[in-house]
Amino acid sequence: MTQYLFRKLLSMVFVLWGVSVMVFSTIHLLPGDAVDYLTSEVANPEFVQRLRNELGLDRPVVVQYGVWLSKALRGDLGRSLTDRRPVAAQVVSRLKNTAQLAVFGLLVAGSLGILAGVISAARPYTAFDYASMFFALVGVSIPSFFLGLLLMLVFAVDLRLLPAAGTGTPLHLVLPSLTLGLVSAGLVARLTRSAMLDVVKQDFVRTARAKGVRDVAVLMRHAFRNSLLPIVTILGLQVGYMLGGSVIVESVFAWPGMGSLVVEAAIRRDYPTVQGALLVYAFLIALVNLLVDTLYVVLDPRVRYG
Amino acid sequence: MGHLMRKAFPIFVLALLGIGFGQADQTPVQGGTLVVVTGHEPQTLDHHLATGVYDAYMTYMVAEGLVTLNKDGTISPALATSWTQPDPQTYDFELRQGVTFHDGTPFNAEAVKFNFDRLFDEATQSPRASSRLGMLESVEVVDEYHVRIRTKYPFAPFLANLGAHGITAIESPAAMEAAGLADYGTQPVGTGPFRLVEWVQGSHLIFEANDDYWDGRPYLDRVEFRIVRDPSTRAVLLRTGEAHFAVEVAPTEFESLDAEPNITAEVVPLENSIFFEMSNIQEPFDDPRVRQAACYAIDAPAIVQSVLLGYGEANPGVLAASSWAHDASIEGYPYDPERARQLLAEAGYPDGFTTVFWHSTGRFPGDVQVAQAIQAFLMQVGIRAELRTGDLTAWAGAMRGEAPDRPGAPMYLRSWGITGDPESQITVLYHSKNWGLSGNYARYRNERVDELLDMADESLDQAQRAEMYKEAERIITEEAPLCKLYDFVRLVAYTDDLHGVIYGTSEYQFFHKAWLDD
Numbered sequence: 001m002t003q004y005l006f007r008k009l010l011s012m013v014f015v016l017w018g019v020s021v022m023v024f025s026t027i028h029l030l031p032g033d034a035v036d037y038l039t040s041e042v043a044n045p046e047f048v049q050r051l052r053n054e055l056g057l058d059r060p061v062v063v064q065y066g067v068w069l070s071k072a073l074r075g076d077l078g079r080s081l082t083d084r085r086p087v088a089a090q091v092v093s094r095l096k097n098t099a100q101l102a103v104f105g106l107l108v109a110g111s112l113g114i115l116a117g118v119i120s121a122a123r124p125y126t127a128f129d130y131a132s133m134f135f136a137l138v139g140v141s142i143p144s145f146f147l148g149l150l151l152m153l154v155f156a157v158d159l160r161l162l163p164a165a166g167t168g169t170p171l172h173l174v175l176p177s178l179t180l181g182l183v184s185a186g187l188v189a190r191l192t193r194s195a196m197l198d199v200v201k202q203d204f205v206r207t208a209r210a211k212g213v214r215d216v217a218v219l220m221r222h223a224f225r226n227s228l229l230p231i232v233t234i235l236g237l238q239v240g241y242m243l244g245g246s247v248i249v250e251s252v253f254a255w256p257g258m259g260s261l262v263v264e265a266a267i268r269r270d271y272p273t274v275q276g277a278l279l280v281y282a283f284l285i286a287l288v289n290l291l292v293d294t295l296y297v298v299l300d301p302r303v304r305y306g
Numbered sequence: 307m308g309h310l311m312r313k314a315f316p317i318f319v320l321a322l323l324g325i326g327f328g329q330a331d332q333t334p335v336q337g338g339t340l341v342v343v344t345g346h347e348p349q350t351l352d353h354h355l356a357t358g359v360y361d362a363y364m365t366y367m368v369a370e371g372l373v374t375l376n377k378d379g380t381i382s383p384a385l386a387t388s389w390t391q392p393d394p395q396t397y398d399f400e401l402r403q404g405v406t407f408h409d410g411t412p413f414n415a416e417a418v419k420f421n422f423d424r425l426f427d428e429a430t431q432s433p434r435a436s437s438r439l440g441m442l443e444s445v446e447v448v449d450e451y452h453v454r455i456r457t458k459y460p461f462a463p464f465l466a467n468l469g470a471h472g473i474t475a476i477e478s479p480a481a482m483e484a485a486g487l488a489d490y491g492t493q494p495v496g497t498g499p500f501r502l503v504e505w506v507q508g509s510h511l512i513f514e515a516n517d518d519y520w521d522g523r524p525y526l527d528r529v530e531f532r533i534v535r536d537p538s539t540r541a542v543l544l545r546t547g548e549a550h551f552a553v554e555v556a557p558t559e560f561e562s563l564d565a566e567p568n569i570t571a572e573v574v575p576l577e578n579s580i581f582f583e584m585s586n587i588q589e590p591f592d593d594p595r596v597r598q599a600a601c602y603a604i605d606a607p608a609i610v611q612s613v614l615l616g617y618g619e620a621n622p623g624v625l626a627a628s629s630w631a632h633d634a635s636i637e638g639y640p641y642d643p644e645r646a647r648q649l650l651a652e653a654g655y656p657d658g659f660t661t662v663f664w665h666s667t668g669r670f671p672g673d674v675q676v677a678q679a680i681q682a683f684l685m686q687v688g689i690r691a692e693l694r695t696g697d698l699t700a701w702a703g704a705m706r707g708e709a710p711d712r713p714g715a716p717m718y719l720r721s722w723g724i725t726g727d728p729e730s731q732i733t734v735l736y737h738s739k740n741w742g743l744s745g746n747y748a749r750y751r752n753e754r755v756d757e758l759l760d761m762a763d764e765s766l767d768q769a770q771r772a773e774m775y776k777e778a779e780r781i782i783t784e785e786a787p788l789c790k791l792y793d794f795v796r797l798v799a800y801t802d803d804l805h806g807v808i809y810g811t812s813e814y815q816f817f818h819k820a821w822l823d824d
Binding site: 030031032033034036037038039040044045047048050051054079082083084085090093094145149152153156157160163164165166167251252253254256257260261266267268269 | 349350355357428431433436437440487488489491492506507508509510532533534535536538539542543545546548696697698699700702703704706709710742743744
C-alpha cells in the first residue's frame with residue numbers, strides 16, 4: 001500500500017508537469033498577449049515594444065516556459081502580467097471560496113442524491129421512485145445558470161429568505177451550493193439507485209433477508225455498503241465538476257471563486273495567473289482521484305494494490 | 307428614439323446643470339452604506355498603471371486631479387483653485403492649501419511633481435502616459451502651492467485631459483514609495499472624498515468617507531462596490547434591496563426594473579460612438595466607393611431598434627451628438643442598398659466580394675448581435691463578411707495589426723468614447739500622426755483633416771475649434787474610413803431612496819454629494 005501511494009504520488013508529479021506544458025502551450029496559441037490587452041485602446045508602438053520586452057513576452061515560448069518552470073519549482077508562481085499581484089496569493093484567496101462552494105455542493109449532492117437513490121432502490125417502481133427519478137432527470141438536464149436564477153427569484157426575490165448573490169455571511173453560501181449540488185444530486189441519485197438495484201438482486205442479500213435481518217439493516221449494512229464503490233467514484237468525479245465547472249454558478253451568484261479568476265485571466269492573456277490556477281486545479285483533481293482510489297481499499301477489502 | 311429622449315432628456319439637463327438625480331430641495335441625510343453593483347472590476351487602482359475607464363472611476367473615489375471636467379465640457383477647480391495661462395504652452399496652477407492625503411501627509415507642489423515624474427518614469431511603464439499625455443513637457447515646483455506645467459506645443463484640450471484621465475490624479479508620494487510599484491495598485495492613497503478600506507478581488511471594494519475632505523465630508527459613511535458580472539443578477543439585487551445602484555443594466559431588464567414601484571431606471575447619455583472601420587490600405591476597401599457602399603448598406607436605426615431595443619441614438623456624425631463639436635448637419639449614409647450595389651459595381655465589384663469582419667464579445671452591450679446584423683445587411687448588397695469573434699485581447703490585436711504598414715483586420719467593429727475633449731476621439735482615430743498602431747487603425751490619411759485637427763489643437767477659442775472639428779468630420783464622413791452606427795448610452799437603475807449621484811464625463815459617477823433616505 002505504501003509502495004502504491006508512493007508510485008501514485010510520483011506519477012502525480014508527471015501529470016502536473018504534463019498539465020503545465022499543455023496549459024502553457026495552449027494559452028500561447030491564443031491570439032494576442034497581455035500587452036495587447038493593456039494597450040487595447042491606444043499606445044505608441046515603442047512603448048508596446050518596450051513593455052513586451054520587459055515582461056519577457058518577446059522571447060521564444062520555450063524560454064518563457066523554462067523561466068516559469070524554474071521559478072515554479074522553487075515555489076514562486078510569479079506575478080500577474082496585468083495587475084502585478086502575486087499569483088499564489090490570488091489563487092489561495094479564490095480557492096477558499098471555491099472550496100467552500102464545492103464542500104457544501106458536495107454535501108447537498110451526496111446527501112440528497114444518496115438518500116433519494118437508496119429509497120428509490122428500496123421501493124422501486126413506486127410513486128416515490130418515479131417522482132424522485134423524474135426530478136433527478138430534471139436536475140441533470142437543467143442548465144445551472146437557469147436553476148440558479150430560478151432559486152434566486154423564489155428564495156431571494158419572492159420569499160426574501162436568503163440573500164440573492166455575493167458573499168459575506170454563511171447564508172450567502174446557501175443558494176450557490178444548492179444550485180451546484182442539485183445538478184450533481186440528480187446524477188448521484190440515478191447512479192445510487194441502479195447500483196443498489198444490482199446489489200439487491202444478489203444472493204447474499206437474499207441470505208441476509210432469510211436470516212431475518214431487519215429491512216433497514218439489510219438495506220444499509222448489506223446492500224448499500226456494497227454499492228458504495230460506484231457512488232464514491234461518481235462523487236469523486238463531481239468534486240472535479242464542482243471545482244472546475246462552477247464558473248457559471250460563480251458568475252450568476254457573484255461568487256469570487258477560481259473559475260472566474262481563470263476565465264478573466266485568460267481573457268487578459270495573463271499567462272502566470274492562468275498557469276498557476278490551472279496547476280492548482282490539476283493538483284486538487286489528482287489528489288481527489290488518489291483519495292478515491294485509496295477509499296476503494298477501505299470500502300472493499302477485496303481491492304488490493306500491489 | 308422618442309422613448310429614449312423622453313427618458314434621457316431630463317437627466318441630461320440635470321447633468322448639464324451639475325445636479326444629480328433626486329429632488330434638489332430635499333435635505334440630505336447623513337450616514338448609511340451605499341451598495342453599488344457593477345459588472346466591471348478595476349484591474350489596478352494605481353492610477354498610473356490604469357488601463358480603462360473602470361480603473362479610472364474607482365480612482366476618482368479616492369483621488370482627484372488638479373481640475374475636474376464636467377459633463378458639459380467646462381472645467382472646475384479641484385486640487386488647483388485657479389490657473390492662468392501666461393503663454394499658450396504654459397499653465398500656472400495655484401494649489402489648494404491645507405489639504406492632506408488620507409495618510410496624513412500634506413498635498414503640495416512637490417506632490418504634484420512627484421506624481422507626474424512617476425507617471426513618466428520608464429520604470430513605471432504606464433500604459434497610457436504617452437498616449438494620453440504625450441504633449442506634457444515639464445512640471446516645475448514654483449513654491450509650495452504653485453506649480454508650472456509646460457506643454458511641448460500649444461494644446462487646447464490640455465486642461466480637459468487633466469480633468470478627464472485617472473492617470474493625472476495626484477496621490478500620496480509617501481504611500482507610493484512605501485508600497486512600491488508592484489503593490490501600490492491595491493492600496494491607493496489620495497485626497498478624495500472616500501478612502502479605500504477593503505478590496506477583495508473578484509468580490510467587492512469598500513470605501514469609507516474621508517472626514518477631512520476639502521469639499522465637505524460625504525453624506526454617506528460607506529460606499530460598497532460589489533462585482534456582479536451577470537446583468538440579471540444585478541437586477542435581482544436591486545429588486546431585493548441588497549443594492550441601491552446598478553450600472554450597465556441590460557436593455558432587456560430596463561423596462562421591468564423601471565416598472566418596480568421603488569426603482570427608477572434611467573438612460574444616461576454618453577460621448578461614446580459605436581461604428582465599424584475599414585482598412586484604407588487593403589483591397590477592396592482602399593477604394594472609397596467600396597467603403598461608402600458598405601455604409602449605405604447598413605440600416606443603423608433598425609439596428610438600434612431591434613438589437614438595442616431603442617436604447618441608443620442612431621447618429622451618422624463621427625462624434626457623439628452630446629459633444630460640443632458634433633456636426634448635426636451631417637447626413638452620412640442613410641440606408642440605401644440600391645446605391646450601395648451601384649457603388650460596388652462602379653468600383654469593379656458588381657458581384658460583391660468576400661471579406662473578414664472582426665468584432666468583440668462583451669466589450670459593449672450587444673456587440674455580438676450588432677456584428678451579426680451588420681453581416682446580414684452587407685450580405686444583401688453582395689459583401690460576404692465572415693465574422694471573426696474575439697475576446698477583448700484578440701480583437702484589439704486584430705484591429706491594430708502588427709506594424710503600421712501591416713494592417714490587421716480589413717473590417718472591424720469598434721467603440722470609442724470622447725474622454726474630455728473631442729481631440730481624444732477624432733484626432734486619435736483619424737489624424738495621420740497616429741497612423742497604424744497609435745489609434746488610426748483604419749490607416750486613414752487626409753492632409754486637410756490633419757491640418758484642421760492640428761489647428762484645433764492650437765486654437766484656444768472653442769467656437770473656432772468646433773468649426774474646425776466639424777469640417778474635419780464632414781471630410782471624414784465623405785471619405786468613410788468608418789461607418790458610424792449609433793451613440794451608445796448607459797443604462798442605470800437605482801432604488802428610490804438614493805439621491806444626489808452626479809454623472810461625470812465618460813462612465814464616471816461621483817458619490818460625494820449622494821445620500822440615502824433613512
